[in-house]
Amino acid sequence: MAAQVPLVSYLVLDGAGPYLSAHVCTACGARSLERRNACPKCGSAAGFDKARLADTGVVTSFTIVQRAAPGVKAPFISATIALDGGGAVTANVVDTEPDPEHVTLGMPVTLTTFVVGTADDGAEAVAFGYAPI
Numbered sequence: 001m002a003a004q005v006p007l008v009s010y011l012v013l014d015g016a017g018p019y020l021s022a023h024v025c026t027a028c029g030a031r032s033l034e035r036r037n038a039c040p041k042c043g044s045a046a047g048f049d050k051a052r053l054a055d056t057g058v059v060t061s062f063t064i065v066q067r068a069a070p071g072v073k074a075p076f077i078s079a080t081i082a083l084d085g086g087g088a089v090t091a092n093v094v095d096t097e098p099d100p101e102h103v104t105l106g107m108p109v110t111l112t113t114f115v116v117g118t119a120d121d122g123a124e125a126v127a128f129g130y131a132p133i
């Protein structure tokens with residue numbers, strides 16, 4: 001199998017993956033996907049723990065994007081997913097038709113990954129999205 005490289009730092013592809021990993025503020029418990037020097041909620045610089053986020057959640061908002069940059073297939077569904085157990089992430093809803101009949105508020109979804117590019121050495125760039133359950 002070719003080497004796989006996550007497209008974002010918070011997508012974990014090791015033996016237990018794939019899953020999303022959050023930085024959890026040790027002062028207030030706020031979760032952030034990207035590494036930060038201080039908590040965006042409480043301002044503490046006391047530090048962060050890591051936490052595995054749930055693979056499942058529900059769609060809390062979405063839009064069907066009709067136009068995109070050259071090379072990006074449209075239409076597609078961009079959504080905010082409230083993850084089971086806490087945390088939220090913006091991602092595309094995939095594996096369904098991008099129309100209002102196939103995506104709804106409160107729709108349960110699960111994490112999925114897919115290859116978005118391959119380097120000359122065969123390494124694959126891997127992105128994530130959420131598929132209807």
Ligand SMILES: [Zn+2]
Pocket residue numbers: 025026027028029030039040041042043044
């Ligand atoms: Zn905090």
